[in-house]
Amino acid sequence: MDFERATALKGEIIVPGDKSISHRAVMFGALSRGTTEITNFLNGADCLSTIDCFRRLGIDIETKKDCIKIYGKGLHGLKKPEQILETGNSGTTTRLLSGILSAQPFESVLNGDASIQTRPMKRIILPLSDMGANIISLRNNDCAPLRITGTHLKGIHYHSPVASAQVKSAILLAGLYADGETSVTEPILSRNHSEIMLRYFGADVISEDTTVTIHPNPNLTGQKVNVPGDISSAAYFIVAALIVSGSEILIQNVGINSTRDGILRVCKAMGADITLENISSKNGESTADLLIRSTAALHGTTIAGDLIPTLIDELPILAVLACFAEGTTVIKDAQELKVKESNRIDLVVKNLSAMGAKITATDDGMVIEGGHPLHGAVIETRQDHRIAMSFAIAALAADGITTIKNFECVNVSYPSFYEDLAKLMQR
Numbered sequence: 001m002d003f004e005r006a007t008a009l010k011g012e013i014i015v016p017g018d019k020s021i022s023h024r025a026v027m028f029g030a031l032s033r034g035t036t037e038i039t040n041f042l043n044g045a046d047c048l049s050t051i052d053c054f055r056r057l058g059i060d061i062e063t064k065k066d067c068i069k070i071y072g073k074g075l076h077g078l079k080k081p082e083q084i085l086e087t088g089n090s091g092t093t094t095r096l097l098s099g100i101l102s103a104q105p106f107e108s109v110l111n112g113d114a115s116i117q118t119r120p121m122k123r124i125i126l127p128l129s130d131m132g133a134n135i136i137s138l139r140n141n142d143c144a145p146l147r148i149t150g151t152h153l154k155g156i157h158y159h160s161p162v163a164s165a166q167v168k169s170a171i172l173l174a175g176l177y178a179d180g181e182t183s184v185t186e187p188i189l190s191r192n193h194s195e196i197m198l199r200y201f202g203a204d205v206i207s208e209d210t211t212v213t214i215h216p217n218p219n220l221t222g223q224k225v226n227v228p229g230d231i232s233s234a235a236y237f238i239v240a241a242l243i244v245s246g247s248e249i250l251i252q253n254v255g256i257n258s259t260r261d262g263i264l265r266v267c268k269a270m271g272a273d274i275t276l277e278n279i280s281s282k283n284g285e286s287t288a289d290l291l292i293r294s295t296a297a298l299h300g301t302t303i304a305g306d307l308i309p310t311l312i313d314e315l316p317i318l319a320v321l322a323c324f325a326e327g328t329t330v331i332k333d334a335q336e337l338k339v340k341e342s343n344r345i346d347l348v349v350k351n352l353s354a355m356g357a358k359i360t361a362t363d364d365g366m367v368i369e370g371g372h373p374l375h376g377a378v379i380e381t382r383q384d385h386r387i388a389m390s391f392a393i394a395a396l397a398a399d400g401i402t403t404i405k406n407f408e409c410v411n412v413s414y415p416s417f418y419e420d421l422a423k424l425m426q427r
């Protein structure tokens with residue numbers, strides 16, 4: 001797909017539902033008694049993989065546009081799947097489901113696409129095995145496909161070496177079935193949607209600093225979940241409005257949970273004109289409308305430390321933003337970028353260099369010298385949705401034509417990305 005320079009972006013959009021929250025609503029609904037009704041569900045390929053897996057595990061799920069009904073069967077209601085559970089491109093489905101399957105009285109096999117088959121699973125295999133699970137990486141490389149033989153689990157206190165909500169959530173979900181309490185301590189607090197939603201469904205979950213503790217065997221009850229708009233999807237339009245001069249846009253109903261709002265903090269630190277309006281709360285998650293105006297005088301910043309987990313998925317688009325800021329932007333402590341849907345340090349640096357940016361890869365991030373104009377190039381996405389969308393936005397403020405390979409991979413998290421962008425483009 002080809003993209004080129006845009007004139008001012010104007011108008012209002014509503015970005016689709018949050019991916020992390022959509023996954024969790026399906027999973028927790030399936031493990032609850034009664035019906036869970038999810039509105040503003042993200043109909044992206046990743047969340048559809050979660051629905052597909054739970055159907056194979058015997059859960060009835062009705063889908064009508066972005067309204068989903070889950071007929072939960074309680075903690076012990078899943079049945080042995082007849083086929084392999086296909087998780088597609090979705091790390092969240094693969095890792096969180098592994099936690100649930102570790103405690104089931106049957107064997108199951110999880111597999112996903114080529115990217116999932118290279119992503120590290122040792123980070124969940126180790127703690128879940130400590131709890132008693134039997135998980136085999138079938139190619140003996142600590143990646144999927146995984147064969148999980150469920151068993152009776154024991155509670156543990158796990159000190160995670162990585163700040164990862166997928167690792168934390170996998171352990172908490174296994175902890176629902178353990179014989180005592182289960183705790184996870186992270187080096188830095190990662191997104192806390194599991195904790196918030198498990199409580200909302202009736203679980204006993206206590207959070208204290210970077211430690212979360214769950215008590216086993218709760219009576220989870222089906223709930224109504226209204227999914228906030230995904231700040232990770234809003235991020236592309238936030239940056240687009242900042243770098244395309246004369247822009248002014250309103251993005252409605254965006255989730256601004258403080259474990260996810262790093263992009264807002266960094267943009268403001270760079271001098272961006274962003275206002276939050278209409279702040280409210282939905283099932284324990286804060287939301288706001290974001291008013292963004294293009295800002296000429298952006299300046300470089302350092303993105304590091306505790307900020308990283310709050311914006312980990314936004315680092316590719318923040319690297320694009322840094323190209324339009326005067327001075328140097330340093331991204332560090334972000335080695336996790338190497339094990340996302342692609343190696344995002346590698347791909348961001350390669351593609352931004354091809355567009356004329358002054359950018360250098362480091363071991364745990366990148367350094368960007370802003371203020372050098374970008375020009376069109378052919379963009380390698382390796383089917384990574386966030387790379388495809390980040391470079392579609394870079395193209396809007398670059399000379400010439402930018403061709404993005406395999407652009408259809410945006411369907412993983414944002415099937416209507418192109419339509420929403422078109423809405424904001426002035427003709």
Ligand code: S3P
Pocket residue numbers: 019020021091092163164165166167169190191312313336
């Ligand atoms: C997610 C957690 C993050 C994030 C991913 C979604 C989640 O991954 O990058 O897109 O829904 O829990 P990690 O847990 O690996 O950091």
